Amino acid sequence: MSRGIGEDVVAVDLSIDQTPYRTDELERVKECGARVMTLDQIEGLKNPDVQCWGTEESDDGDPPRLWVQNGMYPGTAFTRSIGDSVAESIGVVANPEIFILELNASHPFFVLASDGVFEFLSSQTVVDMIAKYKDPRDACAAIVAESYRLWLQWNVLKL
Secondary structure, three states: OEEEEOOEEEEOOOOOOOOOOOHHHHHHHHHOOOEEEOHHHHOOOOOOOOOOOOOOOOOOOOOOEEEOOOOOOEEEOOOEOOOOHHHHOOOOEOOOOOOOOOOOOOOOOOOOOOHHHHOOOOHHHHHHHHHOOOOHHHHHHHHHHHHHHHHHHHHHHHO
8 A cells, every 4th residue: 555745755664474474463373272383493493482583574584383292284374364373273364454544635545466576676666667667567567576576586596
């Protein structure tokens, strides 16, 4: 979502990722029986008794994941999902978070995209890219191309 402020267009996030990084989501899934650990912790490379992850922005590619108490599954890095019956048993729910905002003339456009975009591009970067195009399809193509390019870089660096 964007809001025009003078000649600037500023990103306004309408959602917050539902992951174990969020204290409220972490506590909710733990109350439902989830074990929350990184892959390094579950594999014995890091102390399983210490919460060793920082923030979503600072993680080193090893996010906190949800596991059943005595197993190495499902290993999801999210706390909300539709149709994941194994993860539902440890607190993953399909209930959406709802945010209501009345659109008006100060909102020139809004963006609906998945984590495939926002994993690599900030909300403000996406808004800045859109503002450069007259045709929304061209803006969309540019955003997809850039997030794909950044994903390829990330994927190569991970190898």
